[in-house]
Amino acid sequence: MDLHDLTAAYALDALDADEAEAYERHLGQCEECREQLAELNETATALAFGTVAAAPPERLRASILDAAAAERANVVPLLRRRWVARGLAVAAAAAACIVVGLVVSQSQSTQKQVFAVFVDRNGNATITATGLGSAPSGKTYEAWVIPATGPAKPAGLFSAGATTTVHLKGTVPPHASVAVTIERAGGATKPTTKPIFSATA
Amino acid sequence: MNRQLAHLSDEALVALAARSEQTALAELYDRYGRAAYGLALRVLRDQALAEDAVQDAFLAVWRTAARFVPERGKASTWILTLVHRRAVDTVRREQRRRADSLELAPEPATEGVEEDAWLRLQRERVQEALRHLPDAQREALELAYYGGFSQSELAERLGQPLGTIKSRMFTGLSRLREQLGEPGTEISWTSTT
Numbered sequence: 108m109d110l111h112d113l114t115a116a117y118a119l120d121a122l123d124a125d126e127a128e129a130y131e132r133h134l135g136q137c138e139e140c141r142e143q144l145a146e147l148n149e150t151a152t153a154l155a156f157g158t159v160a161a162a163p164p165e166r167l168r169a170s171i172l173d174a175a176a177a178e179r180a181n182v183v184p185l186l187r188r189r190w191v192a193r194g195l196a197v198a199a200a201a202a203a204c205i206v207v208g209l210v211v212s213q214s215q216s217t218q219k220q221v222f223a224v225f226v227d228r229n230g231n232a233t234i235t236a237t238g239l240g241s242a243p244s245g246k247t248y249e250a251w252v253i254p255a256t257g258p259a260k261p262a263g264l265f266s267a268g269a270t271t272t273v274h275l276k277g278t279v280p281p282h283a284s285v286a287v288t289i290e291r292a293g294g295a296t297k298p299t300t301k302p303i304f305s306a307t308a
Numbered sequence: 309m310n311r312q313l314a315h316l317s318d319e320a321l322v323a324l325a326a327r328s329e330q331t332a333l334a335e336l337y338d339r340y341g342r343a344a345y346g347l348a349l350r351v352l353r354d355q356a357l358a359e360d361a362v363q364d365a366f367l368a369v370w371r372t373a374a375r376f377v378p379e380r381g382k383a384s385t386w387i388l389t390l391v392h393r394r395a396v397d398t399v400r401r402e403q404r405r406r407a408d409s410l411e412l413a414p415e416p417a418t419e420g421v422e423e424d425a426w427l428r429l430q431r432e433r434v435q436e437a438l439r440h441l442p443d444a445q446r447e448a449l450e451l452a453y454y455g456g457f458s459q460s461e462l463a464e465r466l467g468q469p470l471g472t473i474k475s476r477m478f479t480g481l482s483r484l485r486e487q488l489g490e491p492g493t494e495i496s497w498t499s500t501t
């Protein structure tokens with residue numbers, strides 16, 4: 108059985124349990140299949156929208172939320188605390204292999220800004236920003252990776268949309284920080300303004 | 309209904325859910341619960357089973373949100389994949405309904421269903437894309453995705469070699485991808501309240 112050939116069937120959930128298990132093991136070792144699966148899975152999921160979306164019974168929403176609350180009854184939800192001042196980082200929850208830094212900030216405007224940083228075990232990082240307005244005219248947003256020692260490294264320029272996902276150039280070493288500043292159009296080689304956001308992995 | 313998070317991205321909501329923010333889970337449900345339930349109902353043809361599949365999937369979102377990696381795909385894809393997998397697992401256990409025939413549930417009627425405008429447009433776009441596929445490829449995709457049939461079941465029931473079924477699925481999905489065009493037509497969520 109050539110496992111490379113199972114990507115489409117896996118994306119459609121059309122493998123038997125043992126085939127799926129073998130394919131998942133293969134996936135751990137095959138970058139090519141991981142990339143192809145990401146594409147085909149997205150397309151397969153489009154089929155979910157190809158059928159009539161009947162409204163679920165009202166009770167389902169409450170049932171899910173009640174069950175969720177019962178599972179984590181002792182945790183204080185983030186949003187019941189005050190929305191925190193701009194730039195204040197909420198301590199990162201270190202999941203098994205992914206570091207997530209999350210910053211929620213609120214400026215004078217009512218728009219809340221949420222930055223989430225995801226760093227995988229290889230140091231590849233993504234920033235997702237929501238509520239970030241466009242950079243001022245003639246300016247750009249610039250992402251930085253700031254190692255524990257040594258200078259900040261430019262990690263990419265971006266402009267903001269309603270939601271912006273930025274894959275950072277380079278990798279984020281342990282204990283490094285990720286920051287975003289506003290720089291002149293074209294970008295800078297080192298940060299020249301105070302970060303509007305920073306988080307430490 | 310509390311929609312204070314309505315302007316956040318799906319991915320930001322997942323990050324909040326990972327921090328036990330229940331309103332983030334509620335917002336994800338408000339965005340995708342309907343598509344999720346429609347999908348589960350199509351596969352399972354039973355309201356109670358469809359509800360269970362959707363509930364299991366959203367609780368899986370709640371439990372595993374911290375492991376979600378946005379660079380591997382969109383949050384919506386992740387959520388609906390969880391729903392689909394649960395629906396397919398269930399339908400395969402329900403041998404009785406699939407005992408003899410290779411039968412696909414008819415597309416549910418749209419009459420009497422109050423369809424969300426955006427979901428209707430999505431549905432029409434996907435159905436239009438499916439119509440552009442050769443019949444054999446469309447059949448393979450629909451029987452697998454909506455019918456929950458495995459590739460071996462399809463090979464046996466359609467009387468085709470397994471390799472043929474695999475290539476129909478692969479070519480069908482690749483063509484569907486082209487038909488649907490570039491991804492990135494993201495919906496931007498704005499607060500309506």
Ligand SMILES: [Zn+2]
Pocket residue numbers: 110111133137139140
């Ligand atoms: Zn492979």
